[in-house]
Amino acid sequence: MEPRKKDPLSSRALLDRIGLGDPQTAPLLLDDDPLDSPLDTLAQALVERYQSLEARHTFRPGDLVTWKPGLRNRRYPRDGKPAVVLEVLAAPLLDSDTETGSTYYREPLDLVLGLFLNEGEHRGDFLSWHFDGRRFQPWSQGGRARSGAPL
Structure with a gap:
């Protein structure tokens, strides 16, 4: 016996x-406020990231720092991990990447940071790199900022 097909529901x-078939009820469905555009949220997020990038911290050698949320643009240090400030350059070096499409093109590098690698053949080695200091904030563990603390 073949199952009976149901009539399609219009x-x-x-x-x-x-209970919404009444023509007097239908206009109520259209009275809602229009939804916000996803572009509004995107625009707000862009402004917030810009403001975070422009909010500067003053660092000194020995300070522990970490990436500001959403501003990490390099592999190291890992998110939430500290690095120690080795030097603050008076005049930033401009990244020498010659590709204008690169995120590093002419990036102002004004912080020299040191950190330990936790992976690969250089695991445990203390290495230093140059970074854009605008992307960093004081490192904190458990909610309190650490400055000038020994490693």
Whole structure:
């Protein structure tokens, strides 16, 4: 015996079944405020990231720092991990990447940071790199800032 096919349900019949088929009720469905554009949220996020990038901290050699949320643009240090300030350059070096499409093109590098690698053949080695200091904030563990603390 072949199963019986049900008649397809029209949108009007569906609205009737759920109690919204009355023409006087239908306009109420359209009275909602329009949804915010996803571009509004994107624009707000862009402004917040810009403001975070422009909020400067004054660092000194020996300070522990970490990436500001959402501003990490390099592999190291890892998110939430500290690095120690080795030097603050008076005049930033401009990244020498010659590709204008690179995120590093002419990036102002004004901090020299040191950190331990936790992986690969250089695991445990203390290495230093140059970074854009605008992307960093004081490192904190458990909510309190650490400055000038020994490693």
